[in-house]
Structures are given as structure tokens and as C-alpha cells.
Amino acid sequence: MCDPVDAASRVGIVRALYERKVLQTEENTMTKTKSAGDLPARTKEMIQFRDSGIHGMGGFALRKIRKGTALIEYVGEKITKAEAALRIAADNPFVFILDDETDLDGNVDWNPARFLNHSCEPNAVAEIFDDQIWIMAQRTIQPGEEITFNYSYDLENYEEHLCLCGAAKCVGYMVAEEFFPQVRASAPQAARV
Ligand SMILES: C[S@@+](CC[C@H](N)C(=O)[O-])C[C@H]1O[C@@H](n2cnc3c(N)ncnc32)[C@H](O)[C@@H]1O
Ligand SMILES: [Zn+2]
Secondary structure (H helix, E strand, C coil): CHHHHHHHHHHHHHHHHHHHHCCCCCCCHHCCCCCHHHCCHHHHEEEEEECCCCEEEEEECCCECCCEEEEEEEEEEEEEEEHHHHHHHHHCCCEEECCCEEECCCCCCCHHHHHECHHHHHHHEEEEEEEEEEECCCCCEECCEEEECCCCCCCCCHCCCCCCCCCCCCCCCCCHHHHHHHHHCCCCCCCCC
């Protein structure tokens, strides 16, 4: 069951997004863009995509960003769970769970959010609002900080997903925070404390 505080803050965030026209405006409707070069102006102001010390490319804050800011929408192709299973089995790391029936494959060039890396101590979080996945700042983010979120992977084959986030509390593997105690307990020699 939904925590009432979480539910209330979620409603507040959605209302704020609509008031700030983040969810409504054409410039933020990433699904209508054709390439990463078409980034909405406010995303361009906030995030630069470049090489990351964690892995490959990453997104970095260009300015101070306030907690609760909608940073970027994670867009892509809506697919069935069966299709998603095939793509995940083919090593596609960009598939995102949308709801009980649908997943989103973010492996498209108009989805720069696909470059955001995972961290065990992230400064952002992925939230689903009415079928849209938004990466939201979960604390104040300073200029130059890499923008990360927890990918919320489950424990299936977690040993194959080593985490290199470098956070002081890095658990050593890319798993959802709820699994940190279990991972630390089951592989204390590998998982960091
Ligand atoms: C959605 S991509 C993120 C963008 C990636 N940096 C790139 O350039 O394609 C997800 C992949 O990035 C890598 N990755 C992301 N966060 C990581 C982390 N904390 N530690 C190690 N690898 C990470 C993993 O290979 C993961 O499958
Ligand atoms: Zn980590």
C-alpha cells in the first residue's frame, strides 16, 4: 500500500510539473524529437552529456539544480513484456519498466537520458507520472556533479552487474537500495560496506 506522505508528495510533484508546464509543453515532449540534438532548451541548460568516470558517457549538471526539479524525460519505444524479455536477453540495458503490461526501450538516439549512470548514492530518482518516466533531482545538485539515479535492478544475476559508482556507500553491485542489506550479507567479501 502507498505511503500517504509519498502519495501526497507525488501529487504535489505532478501538480508542480504541470504548473511549470514541464509535462505539457511541446519543447519538453521528447518523444516528438528525432535526435539527441533536439534536446529541449531547459534540459540543455541543466545537463551536459560527456565522458564519465563511472562508465562511458554520463550526464553532468551545468548549474545548481534544486531538489524536485524535473531534469529530463526518459523516452523510447513502448514494448510488451515479451518483447522486453527478448531485448534484455540480447543485452539491451536501456529497457525500463513502465507498468504491469508495458516496458520502455530507451535505446533510441532521441533519448539522451539513456546516458545517465547508476549510483548507490544517487542525486536523482526516476519517477513515473501517467505513463511518462521523469528523472527528478532528489536533492540539490551542484554544478559539475554527475547526475545519477539508482537503476532499481532486482537480485537476478546481480553479480554480473558490478557497480563502479565510487560512492562511499557503494554496495559493489547495481541493485535497488532495498536489496543492499541482502547483498552485503551474502557477499561481504565483494560488497562494500
Ligand atoms: C543506460 S547505460 C548508461 C550509459 C552508459 N554510461 C553508456 O555510455 O552507454 C547502462 C550501462 O552503463 C553501465 N553503467 C551505468 N552505471 C554504472 C555503474 N554505476 N557502474 C558500472 N557500470 C555502469 C552499465 O554497463 C550499464 O549496463
Ligand atoms: Zn555503487
